[in-house]
Every structure is written in structure tokens, then in C-alpha cells.
Amino acid sequence: MKSILKSCTALCFSVGVAVTPVAAQMTEIGAGEGELNIVAWPGYIERGETMSEFDWVTGFEEATGCKVNVKTANTSDEMVALMNEGGFDLVTASGDASLRMIAGKRVQPINTDLIPSWNTIDDRLKQAPWHYVNDTHYGVPYMWGPNVLMYNTEVFGDNAPTSWNVVFEPMNLPDGQPNEGRVQAYDGPIHIADAALYLMTHKPELGIASPYELNQDQYNAALDLLRQQRTLVSRYWHDAFIQIDDFKNEGMAASGSWPFQVNLLQSDGAPIASVIPEEGATGWADTTMMHAEAENPNCAYMWMEHTLSSNLMSDLSVWFGANPAVPAACTDGRGMQTAEGCTKNGFDDFDRIRFWQTPVSKCDSQGECVPYYRWVSDYIGVIGGR
Amino acid sequence: MAETAAHHPAPRGPVDRLSDLLWRRQGLLVLLLILPPALWLGVIYLGSLFALLAQSFFSIDEFSGLINYEFTLRTYGELFRAANLDIILRTVLMAASVTIAAAVIGFPVAYYAARYARGRWKALFYLGVMLPLWSSYLVKVYSWKLILAKEGILSWLFETLHLTWLLEAYLSLPVVGGNSLSVSWTGTFLVFLYVWLPFMILPIQAALERVPPSMLEASGDLGARPGQTFRHVLLPLALPGIVAGSIFTFSLTLGDYIIPQIVGTSARMIGQAVYQFQGTAGNIPLAAAFAVVPIVIMGVYLYVARRMGAFDAL
Numbered sequence: 194m195k196s197i198l199k200s201c202t203a204l205c206f207s208v209g210v211a212v213t214p215v216a217a218q219m220t221e222i223g224a225g226e227g228e229l230n231i232v233a234w235p236g237y238i239e240r241g242e243t244m245s246e247f248d249w250v251t252g253f254e255e256a257t258g259c260k261v262n263v264k265t266a267n268t269s270d271e272m273v274a275l276m277n278e279g280g281f282d283l284v285t286a287s288g289d290a291s292l293r294m295i296a297g298k299r300v301q302p303i304n305t306d307l308i309p310s311w312n313t314i315d316d317r318l319k320q321a322p323w324h325y326v327n328d329t330h331y332g333v334p335y336m337w338g339p340n341v342l343m344y345n346t347e348v349f350g351d352n353a354p355t356s357w358n359v360v361f362e363p364m365n366l367p368d369g370q371p372n373e374g375r376v377q378a379y380d381g382p383i384h385i386a387d388a389a390l391y392l393m394t395h396k397p398e399l400g401i402a403s404p405y406e407l408n409q410d411q412y413n414a415a416l417d418l419l420r421q422q423r424t425l426v427s428r429y430w431h432d433a434f435i436q437i438d439d440f441k442n443e444g445m446a447a448s449g450s451w452p453f454q455v456n457l458l459q460s461d462g463a464p465i466a467s468v469i470p471e472e473g474a475t476g477w478a479d480t481t482m483m484h485a486e487a488e489n490p491n492c493a494y495m496w497m498e499h500t501l502s503s504n505l506m507s508d509l510s511v512w513f514g515a516n517p518a519v520p521a522a523c524t525d526g527r528g529m530q531t532a533e534g535c536t537k538n539g540f541d542d543f544d545r546i547r548f549w550q551t552p553v554s555k556c557d558s559q560g561e562c563v564p565y566y567r568w569v570s571d572y573i574g575v576i577g578g579r
Numbered sequence: 580m581a582e583t584a585a586h587h588p589a590p591r592g593p594v595d596r597l598s599d600l601l602w603r604r605q606g607l608l609v610l611l612l613i614l615p616p617a618l619w620l621g622v623i624y625l626g627s628l629f630a631l632l633a634q635s636f637f638s639i640d641e642f643s644g645l646i647n648y649e650f651t652l653r654t655y656g657e658l659f660r661a662a663n664l665d666i667i668l669r670t671v672l673m674a675a676s677v678t679i680a681a682a683v684i685g686f687p688v689a690y691y692a693a694r695y696a697r698g699r700w701k702a703l704f705y706l707g708v709m710l711p712l713w714s715s716y717l718v719k720v721y722s723w724k725l726i727l728a729k730e731g732i733l734s735w736l737f738e739t740l741h742l743t744w745l746l747e748a749y750l751s752l753p754v755v756g757g758n759s760l761s762v763s764w765t766g767t768f769l770v771f772l773y774v775w776l777p778f779m780i781l782p783i784q785a786a787l788e789r790v791p792p793s794m795l796e797a798s799g800d801l802g803a804r805p806g807q808t809f810r811h812v813l814l815p816l817a818l819p820g821i822v823a824g825s826i827f828t829f830s831l832t833l834g835d836y837i838i839p840q841i842v843g844t845s846a847r848m849i850g851q852a853v854y855q856f857q858g859t860a861g862n863i864p865l866a867a868a869f870a871v872v873p874i875v876i877m878g879v880y881l882y883v884a885r886r887m888g889a890f891d892a893l
Contacts, residue, residue, distance in 0.1 A: 374762075427759070427844065428844065428845050431840065441730075442725065443730070569855060569856065571662075573852060574661075574662030574665075577846040579665065
């Protein structure tokens with residue numbers, strides 16, 4: 194009996210030792226597994242099928258033999274759900290999903306030594322808090338962009354808005370009509386951060402250090418501002434194409450938005466422009482993260498290197514109206530992007546952007562913060578008129 | 580095979596023995612036949628439903644946001660918070676008004692189809708009612724968004740008829756009004772009504788077709804005025820159809836989460852709340868508790884309908 198116990202202990206121990214290195218980060222890249230499964234935002238991984246000049250997959254497949262399979266997800270929550278289900282190697286996670294996945298141990302640490310082009314990454318992103326946790330890298334920065342203030346140039350004329358107050362405070366717009374019923378707001382709880390960002394400038398006495406880290410008082414002040422906004426907003430937007438439609442057919446004057454909608458509306462000839470107001474703006478920054486139980490880790494590392502060194506960053510920033518994580522991609526002609534293009538997408542406004550993060554109860558700037566699930570239920574209440 | 584067995588009783592294979600067994604014990608045969616559908620209904624259908632409902636007895640930890648797997652009724656208590664009660668009330672009111680309007684509009688249409696339409700007209704009627712069901716639900720909702728938009732077809736029509744003042748007067752009303760029809764509760768109501776109307780018309784029509792015309796004639800012969808015939812003969816006999824239709828329209832409106840997202844004021848309804856709590860907030864207990872609400876409401880509804888004798892004719 195004792196010997197059985199002993200041998201079992203020895204066996205268990207050896208299994209434990211054998212398993213441990215798998216859980217830690219990789220130390221070398223082997224041969225490709227022939228396949229790679231990625232969860233991505235729509236339009237993020239293009240192989241020339243939508244438009245032939247936008248292709249950053251075919252070359253990778255030819256060079257590495259890794260066949261790329263893409264599963265698109267429309268929201269951060271879908272991404273988290275897909276990663277929880279498993280069966281994927283990589284995900285292009287925004288900051289409001291990445292921390293959730295790190296906390297849930299769905300993604301694994303990245304060995305930056307295995308990514309030769311790591312040093313070309315924008316210094317501002319290398320240790321960004323949405324993927325660099327406990328001195329550990331959990332991903333490779335991918336793309337980022339601001340949530341801009343989009344406005345109708347016929348309404349504003351020569352007086353382009355300079356503050357988010359046009360969507361938060363009741364007022365008359367430059368065309369003499371009130372803004373009530375003519376502004377929109379984002380239909381996601383993360384919009385509470387936009388209100389908090391506005392309060393950082395306009396109510397400094399609240400002492401908000403980060404719009405994603407709010408204590409109860411700061412949070413209540415943000416909700417009060419949003420309740421005021423509710424009286425101005427006739428419909429909240431959640432779908433980019435519905436917002437585009439509303440700016441065409443509902444006489445909308447101003448709203449928080451993405452460069453994506455601005456570019457599409459402008460290319461349709463609509464009288465639309467955008468600005469990053471004086472308070473700054475919130476924004477999104479996406480990171481390529483690797484599943485904790487990725488089945489194709491070698492191909493995954495090859496892809497992460499590919500994102501940094503190929504035409505991907507440059508062409509994708511043109512395609513999506515976003516900014517590359519590698520600054521050189523704006524200028525060195527590896528793809529179609531140019532320095533002017535990057536400036537237009539907000540590349541120089543990095544410092545004015547507060548990137549999406551998941552609000553958690555244990556926050557850095559102060560002891561106790563209001564966690565995300567309460568943001569969700571309270572924002573539902575605000576939209577419902579409470 | 581059976582023939583062979585009859586002619587040569589000596590060699591008996593396992594199939595024959597099984598056949599004999601089933602012949603001797605007919606209950607076993609019934610059990611075998613009923614087992615797959617029962618398993619489907621019991622395990623996959625109801626089982627998954629109960630797995631969801633069981634979640635509603637857990638709670639979410641206030642600080643970490645992690646789910647606490649201990650039995651509690653706290654999550655149900657949360658349903659009674661003002662914001663959540665609003666959602667329930669709003670949804671039930673919407674479902675009730677859509678149902679009543681669908682019955683009022685659906686009844687004459689169904690009556691005409693059941694009593695007067697013949698031959699080609701009947702086919703055309705069926706096509707007219709069913710056609711919206713064949714096209715994509717999303718296409719219909721989006722096209723309604725365009726119809727109701729501030730610069731949409733309906734506003735244009737009002738403008739052409741010089742009735743813009745009427746539309747504006749209506750939109751300035753509290754609750755039902757708004758900045759434009761497509762961002763008002765009226766818009767949501769109209770789209771719901773349009774999308775679910777076939778589900779009301781078809782059962783009413785089926786019920787009306789089973790009402791013998793002789794009964795209506797007898798009622799008239801006995802001196803009843805048309806209104807009396809309607810109230811005392813036609814309506815009670817058609818009630819099972821109306822109730823069946825109302826179950827569809829009511830429960831479909833209770834659970835829908837796409838229409839109020841595209842057309843309306845953005846204030847949540849139950850379906851959206853479930854979707855958002857489950858998907859966005861990771862608050863599965865509260866989502867499950869919200870999912871119980873329509874089940875309870877429909878349970879009460881069916882009970883009342885049964886008490887009113889709506890199922891007596893079934």
C-alpha cells in the first residue's frame with residue numbers, strides 16, 4: 194500500500210514537473226503547426242477577398258505554411274465568450290476585454306524575446322496597462338484609435354465644437370436650434386468613462402485620476418451627468434451603420450463616434466467632420482493575445498511577428514481608419530499608409546486619449562472602485578430614465 | 580423475414596426474439612418509441628432551461644464581480660430595484676398594447692378571409708399575410724426604421740399633405756412622443772405590431788372558419804342585432820383563436836431584443852436586459868432571474884386564459 198502511494202506520489206510529481214513548462218511562456222519557436230485560429234474584429238484580418246489590395250494573410254501563409262482561420266466577433270464580450278470556449282490561438286482584444294481575459298487566465302504570457310520586431314513597437318504601447326500586468330507581457334499591441342466627436346458641418350458652420358459639452362449640456366447649437374434630440378451617445382456602459390473624462394476637466398474637485406477608476410462619489414457625479422444627457426439624446430447608438438443612418442436620416446448634429454463612421458460618411462459626401470475636443474477623448478487599443486491553451490503556439494508567435502514586420506500595420510490602418518502599433522508603418526512605405534494619413538487618424542493625439550479598460554473593484558489610483566458589472570446595470574437604469 | 584420465421588420456426592435469431600418480446604409486452608414498445616422525444620424534451624429542451632433558471636438562485640459577488648455559487652434569493656430581490664422594475668413594467672405594457680392592437684386589427688382581417696374571401700382571393704390573402712414572414716426579420720425592421728425616420732417616407736407624406744403640424748403635435752406628447760417616430764415608443768409599437776400581426780391573424784382565422792354560419796343565421800333569426808350576435812355568439816366561439824394568437828404576440832413581444840434596439844428610445848426591454856446582463860456584465864444570475872419573469876407572466880396569463888374558458892374548445 195505504502196509503495197503504491199510512493200510510486201503514485203512520484204508519478205504525480207513527475208507529471209506536475211512535465212506540465213509546468215507548458216503553463217509558463219514559451220522559450221523557443223519550433224516548426225509551424227500548419228494552422229492558426231484567430232478571433233478578430235470584422236475587417237481586421239483581410240486576405241484580399243473584400244478588396245484585392247488589402248491582403249496581409251496570403252503572404253504569411255506562403256512564408257510559414259500556417260493556414261489562417263478567422264472567427265470574427267462584434268463585441269468585446271463576444272470575444273471573451275469565444276476565448277472562454279477555447280479552440281482558438283489568438284485574439285485581437287480591446288482594453289475592455291484584455292484585463293478580463295488576463296484575470297480569467299484565458300491568455301498566456303508572451304515571451305518578447307521570441308518576437309524579433311518587438312523593439313519597433315511604439316514606446317507608448319510597449320508597457321500599456323491593458324496588456325502589461327504584474328511585470329508580464331500578455332500580448333503584442335495591434336491597432337489603436339480615438340473615439341472622436343463627430344459633428345454635422347451644416348449645423349456648426351464655422352464654429353466647430355471644441356468641447357464635449359455639446360453632447361452633455363443643454364444648449365443652442367450654432368444654427369440657433371437647441372441640441373435636444375439632435376445628439377447621440379454610445380449605447381455601452383463604457384460611455385460612463387466619457388462622462389468621467391468630461392468631469393475631469395469641468396469638475397476637478399472630484400479628483401478623478403482615470404475615467405476608468407471611479408470611487409462612489411465620482412461615479413455618482415458621472416451618472417448625474419449622464420442623466421442630464423438622457424434628456425438630450427433621443428436614441429443611443431450601438432451599431433456603426435445605424436449611427437451612419439441616423440446622421441443621414443434623423444438630422445443628428447453631434448455624437449461621440451469612431452473614425453470609421455466619419456470616413457464612411459465623408460466618402461458618401463455627407464457634411465460631416467470630427468474633432469478631438471479640448472477635454473481629450475476615450476479610445477480603444479487592441480492587443481494580439483494568445484490563448485492559455487493555444488494548440489498552435491509556433492504559428493501564433495510567427496503571426497505576432499508578422500503583424501509587426503509586414504505590410505499589415507500600414508495597410509490595416511488605411512483600411513480601418515486606425516493607427517498602427519509600429520510608428521514606422523506610417524512612414525517607411527511598407528504599405529499604403531503615409532504620415533499624413535496617420536495624423537488624420539489621430540496618431541499625434543495619443544497623449545490626449547484615455548484608452549478603454551475594464552473597470553475593476555481593486556484599482557490603482559484609489560483603494561476601491563466601482564466595478565464593471567455595476568456600470569452595466571446603472572447605465573441601463575440611466576437610459577431607462579432613472 | 581417474418582414469413583421465413585413462420586415457415587421455419589426452429590432457427591430463431593435475436594431479431595425474432597426481440598420482435599416476440601415487443602409483441603408480448605406492448606408497454607415496452609411504447610416506452611421505446613416515446614423515449615427519444617421524451618429525452619429530447621426532458622434533457623435537452625427543459626434541461627437546458629432549468630440549467631439557466633438554476634443560475635438565478637446564485638448571486639454575483641459585489642466586489643469581485645465573480646459568481647457566488649450558493650443558494651440565495653438576493654438576485655430575485657434585485658429585480659425589484661426601481662430600474663429593473665421599470666424594465667419589466669415597460670415590457671409588459673408594450674406586450675399588452677401590441678396584443679390588444681393586433682387583436683383589434685387582426686379580427687376583421689381574419690373575419691373577411693374566413694367568411695368572404697374565395698378562390699383566388701383566399702390565396703392572395705394567405706400570401707399577403709404570410710409574405711412578411713418569409714422575408715428576413717432584420718430587413719423588415721430596418722426598412723421600418725427608414726419609413727419612420729425624421730427625414731423618412733412617413734414624414735414626407737405628412738409634409739406633402741400639409742399635416743406636419745399634426746405629426747409634430749403627436750410627437751410632442753409625453754411618453755408616446757419623441758424627436759421622431761423612429762426614436763419614440765410609438766415607433767417601437769408600430770414595428771412590433773407589424774412584425775407579429777400574422778401570428779394573430781392566422782389562429783383567429785382558423786377559429787372563425789370553424790364557427791358554423793348556421794349559428795349566426797340562427798342568432799339573427801331569433802332577433803339578435805348584429806352587435807349582439809357578435810358579442811354573444813361569434814366572439815365567444817372565436818375566443819380560443821384570439822387567445823392562441825395573443826399568446827404568440829404577447830410572448831414574442833416579451834422576449835424580443837432586436838426591435839427595441841433598432842427602433843425606439845433605447846430604454847431597455849426584458850430581452851435586451853437579459854442579453855446585456857448575460858453577455859456584457861457577466862451577471863448571469865440576474866440575467867437568469869430576468870429570464871424567469873416572462874415565464875412567470877406567461878404562466879399567469881395562461882392560467883387566467885384557462886379560467887376564462889379559452890381552451891375549452893381545444
